[in-house]
Amino acid sequence: MKTAQTIYQEGSHRWVVIARDPSKPDCVIDTNEYLISREGDNLLTDPGGSEIFPAVFAALSTIVDPMSIRYLFASHQDPDIISSLGLWLECNPDIRCYVSRLWSSFIPHFGGDENSLVAIPDEGMSMPLGSGQIEYVPAHFLHSSGNFHLYDPDARILFSGDVGAALMPPEEDELFVRDFDKHIRHAEGFHRRWMGSTEAKLDWCERASRMKIDMLCPQHGSIYQGDDVMRFINWFAELPVGLSTFRHRR
Amino acid sequence: MSNKPTHKTSSGELAGFVRLNEGIKGVVLIAFQINIMALNAILLAHRAGEVALGFGVISKELRSLSVELTGLMQELSNDAYLAVNLISDLLRQERRYRLLKKATDLVVNPSPALRDVMVRREEEFSLITHRVRDVRLRLLDRLEDARKLCQFGTAISRSAKIEAAYGREYGRALAEVSQEFDQKIQNILPSIEALCTGMQRR
Ligand SMILES: [Fe+2]
Ligand SMILES: [Fe+2]
Numbered sequence: 001m002k003t004a005q006t007i008y009q010e011g012s013h014r015w016v017v018i019a020r021d022p023s024k025p026d027c028v029i030d031t032n033e034y035l036i037s038r039e040g041d042n043l044l045t046d047p048g049g050s051e052i053f054p055a056v057f058a059a060l061s062t063i064v065d066p067m068s069i070r071y072l073f074a075s076h077q078d079p080d081i082i083s084s085l086g087l088w089l090e091c092n093p094d095i096r097c098y099v100s101r102l103w104s105s106f107i108p109h110f111g112g113d114e115n116s117l118v119a120i121p122d123e124g125m126s127m128p129l130g131s132g133q134i135e136y137v138p139a140h141f142l143h144s145s146g147n148f149h150l151y152d153p154d155a156r157i158l159f160s161g162d163v164g165a166a167l168m169p170p171e172e173d174e175l176f177v178r179d180f181d182k183h184i185r186h187a188e189g190f191h192r193r194w195m196g197s198t199e200a201k202l203d204w205c206e207r208a209s210r211m212k213i214d215m216l217c218p219q220h221g222s223i224y225q226g227d228d229v230m231r232f233i234n235w236f237a238e239l240p241v242g243l244s245t246f247r248h249r250r
Numbered sequence: 251m252s253n254k255p256t257h258k259t260s261s262g263e264l265a266g267f268v269r270l271n272e273g274i275k276g277v278v279l280i281a282f283q284i285n286i287m288a289l290n291a292i293l294l295a296h297r298a299g300e301v302a303l304g305f306g307v308i309s310k311e312l313r314s315l316s317v318e319l320t321g322l323m324q325e326l327s328n329d330a331y332l333a334v335n336l337i338s339d340l341l342r343q344e345r346r347y348r349l350l351k352k353a354t355d356l357v358v359n360p361s362p363a364l365r366d367v368m369v370r371r372e373e374e375f376s377l378i379t380h381r382v383r384d385v386r387l388r389l390l391d392r393l394e395d396a397r398k399l400c401q402f403g404t405a406i407s408r409s410a411k412i413e414a415a416y417g418r419e420y421g422r423a424l425a426e427v428s429q430e431f432d433q434k435i436q437n438i439l440p441s442i443e444a445l446c447t448g449m450q451r452r
Contacts, residue, residue, distance in 0.1 A: 050345075051349070053349050054349055054353035055356070057353035057356070057357065058353060058356030058357050061358070062358075065361055066353075066364075067363045086346065087349055090346060090350060090367060091367055
């Protein structure tokens with residue numbers, strides 16, 4: 001069973017991470033879902049695959065009524081991100097799912113239609129949540145060609161989808177990064193193979209380094225906070241990625 | 251009968267209807283062969299003239315039988331296609347139901363709204379289950395029609411054998427044709443029987 005843990009709270013404004021599911025089948029990658037709640041407006045980021053839906057739903061129910069989720073955000077189109085959409089819509093047909101315009105006609109294979117899917121334009125957009133605003137920040141080609149991150153300027157948290165993800169061995173699988181150098185070894189292979197574009201990577205690093213980020217929250221692995229955020233951005237900027245580093249040919 | 255979604259039933263059913271469609275293809279092929287054979291037999295009877303008048307009538311009967319059988323098989327195939335669609339839908343629903351049920355069971359105090367979702371799921375499921383049952387009953391009726399048609403075919407192909415005996419110099423050719431008719435019809439019957447039992451077993 002997954003657990004829900006509050007990582008930020010300021011009045012009714014809070015971020016809750018749903019993470020670490022020891023009961024999930026081994027063949028399914030573990031994912032982090034984040035609930036952003038503000039004055040009763042509830043948004044869930046990358047709600048996950050359909051097989052882990054019961055665990056996410058149950059963990060959420062310890063914090064809010066899961067039927068009250070109004071918005072979903074899908075950073076991109078992968079099954080571990082959004083294949084549970086049909087189930088969420090089953091619970092609440094009024095849910096709106098925000099996703100890159102590139103994928104708004106692909107995701108209905110998992111559920112939803114033109115009414116339930118809201119297409120985010122390539123340049124990104126902001127959206128009200130409770131009394132505040134959140135921003136959908138472009139992160140195209142990292143790794144998906146239509147890819148967004150979600151920034152909450154009041155909480156200074158960036159949800160970064162697959163960027164920052166690490167595939168941790170169970171004994172080192174902590175919620176927050178404790179030892180950056182040790183942690184980043186588990187992120188290296190993932191970023192080399194998944195992030196194909198140096199140009200996109202440097203563009204993102206440049207923009208991210210100018211943002212005020214207290215926590216960088218990836219969809220897999222541990223959360224970066226404080227100085228580790230900038231450490232990660234610098235590490236990523238230096239990391240060779242793309243076809244030249246990929247030895248699929250002899 | 252319980253209408254609680256169960257994955258096992260539906261995936262087995264799906265395979266049953268897919269097999270049915272394959273069986274239908276086999277029958278349609280034989281019906282086509284009978285049609286061509288009957289056409290040739292009509293021409294042969296025409297050449298033979300007076301001595302093969304009866305044989306000609308029987309050949310025409312066999313030809314319309316093959317047309318009717320093809321039509322029946324087309325209707326069966328449409329129903330099988332409909333059933334496959336319904337059952338695919340059922341399988342999707344079952345998966346959703348299973349995951350929603352698991353979620354409901356994990357939640358300590360499921361809200362009435364969540365319970366309503368489960369009730370709606372079960373109702374929808376039961377509706378589709380009934381539609382599948384209706385399609386299956388219709389399929390069985392049509393298979394029964396096909397079986398009767400084949401029994402009639404067996405009877406008239408025997409008559410064709412008798413008529414061939416009056417064919418004088420054409421006797422041998424007519425006997426050969428009537429023998430082939432008999433064989434083809436005998437080939438269809440077991441296929442139809444197999445389709446019937448395949449459907450009834452569900
Ligand atoms: Fe992904
Ligand atoms: Fe992912």
